[in-house]
Amino acid sequence: MNTISMTVNGKTVSAEAEGRTLLSGFLREGLGLTGTHVGCDTSQCGACVVHVDGKPVKSCSVLAMDVAGSEIRTIEGMANSDGSLNAIQQAFQDHHGLQCGFCTPGMVMAAAALLAENPRPTEAEIRDYLEGNICRCTGYQNIVKAVMAASGQDVSEMSAIAAQ
Amino acid sequence: MYAFDFVKPATLSDAVAAMEQEGAQALAGGQTLLPTMKQRLNAPDILISLNGIAELRGVRREEDALVIGAATTHTEVARDAAADYPGLAALAGQIGDPSVRNRGTLGGSVANNDPSACYPAAVLGSGATIATSKREIAADDFFQGMFATALDDDELITAIRFPIPHKAAYAKFHQPASRFALTGAFVANFGDGVRVAITGASEEGVFRWTEAEAALSDNFDAAALDGLTLPAKGMIGDLHGTPEYRAHLVAVMTRRAVAAAR
Known part of the structure; x- marks a missing residue:
């Protein structure tokens, strides 16, 4: 066991990790931050997406020791400072961008990364960027709509059910 | 995953020295290696991370x-x-x-x-x-x-x-679950010759389609590939596509790459 440190949601934290400890496990079991979900554990579903030094990664496919010293942001760090939902989270609620909610942390983290890179994405760009995030409930339409809305774009013409 | 030791050298020379140890395996991005290790298809004793080496x-x-x-x-x-x-x-x-x-x-x-x-x-x-x-x-x-x-x-x-070629393009037929290429063609025109490399098709891995290279070196146009086919023998067959399908895709993706080259 080694004790490693990183900055998680703005706070410096330390916990024990083995070589084989995944970032997802370090966050969930080491730090108790269970908002990061582990879906497939094969780096396909995207439920475990967190930001490492500002960039989205699949935390089930990153070793905790390999990102020691990095700045990590998880879903627990996304709400506004007063505890209210941030614009992306609120848009997911307003536009019914989730049903069971299992994929939602990864969706929100991926969407936040997209909007940081590209503040007014097209619908096609959103679908492309979210390619690595799988949702088994919504059919994606309302997730795409929520991301469009969170970017400040008019979604009144977007059907709730029309899939591409 | 089985337990292993993890080291993260800061220089290439330290990494090279670390690789001489018994059971050492280099870790780059880990997007294939770590899933493979989770499935216990690979069990190195020591992982040498290359992610801290600026050079x-x-x-x-x-x-x-x-x-x-x-x-x-x-x-x-x-x-x-x-x-x-x-x-x-x-x-x-x-x-x-x-x-x-x-x-x-x-x-x-x-x-x-x-x-x-x-x-x-x-x-x-x-x-x-x-x-x-x-x-x-x-x-x-x-x-x-x-x-x-x-x-x-x-x-x-x-x-x-x-x-750097004069013109090049890659045409990928996406396998949507893995996001690998079901079949992909990379075409590069260097002016004095054309190279065509095919992935996701042969059981031998990536290969050059030399007949297409010869045809495109004479005339860099998708039409130059008319009539050229590859045999299905030796192509990958799995639940995503038969060898015949992949052999057909090679020609389709090569045409698309030529048309897209810039």
């Missing part, structure tokens, strides 16, 4: 070539190669998904030589040179069959030198 990262222009450090991520290549070699940058930007591209590296992909990976097609199709901790290896000598390369066990890729 292995970055894209730089050297005369008529683009030299890319082995630990440069797909995201970085998609961004930093775009001006000098847009066909290569576009290929990097289609690997996996954005989160995978932020970890996965050029060197990791090429060293692994997955038969459906995208980068081996660009490396072979560009006639690139693989620089390692021991020597330089021409792409034509590097790829030696499915998951097999010319690398020794303790040898690290340090950079890959891509000659």
Whole structure:
């Protein structure tokens, strides 16, 4: 066991990790931050997406020791400072961008990364960027709509059910 | 995963020394290696992370070539190669998904030589040179069959030198579950000759389609490929496609790459 440190949601934290400890496990079991979900554990579903030094990664496919010293942001760090939902989270609620909610942390983290890179994405760009995030409930339409809305774009013409 | 030791050297020389240990395995982006280890298909004793070595990262222009450090991520290549070699940058930007591209590296992909990976097609199709901790290896000598390369066990890729063609493009038929290429074609026109490299088709891994190269060297137009076909024998057959389907896709994707080349 080694004790490693990183900055998680703005706070410096330390916990024990083995070589084989995944970032997802370090966050969930080491730090108790269970908002990061582990879906497939094969780096396909995207439920475990967190930001490492500002960039989205699949935390089930990153070793905790390999990102020691990095700045990590998880879903627990996304709400506004007063505890209210941030614009992306609120848009997911307003536009019914989730049903069971299992994929939602990864969706929100991926969407936040997209909007940081590209503040007014097209619908096609959103679908492309979210390619690595799988949702088994919504059919994606309302997730795409929520991301469009969170970017400040008019979604009144977007059907709730029309899939591409 | 079975337990292993983890080290993260800060210099290439330290990494090379660490690789001499029994049971050592280099860890680049880990987007293939870590899932493989979870399935216990691979169980190294020591992982040597290459992610803390600044000299292995970055894209730089050297005369008529683009030299890319082995630990440069797909995201970085998609961004930093775009001006000098847009066909290569576009290929990097289609690997996996954005989160995978932020970890996965050029060197990791090429060293692994997955038969459906995208980068081996660009490396072979560009006639690139693989620089390692021991020597330089021409792409034509590097790829030696499915998951097999010319690398020794303790040898690290340090950079890959891509000659920049006049025109090039990669056409990928996406396998939507894995986001690998079901079949992909990389076409590069150097003016004095054309190279065509195919991934996701042969059981021997990436290969050059020499008949297409000859036809396109005479006339760089998709129509020059009319009538050219590959035999299904030796093509990959799995639940995603038969050998016949893949042989057909090779010709389709090569045509698309020629039409898209710029």
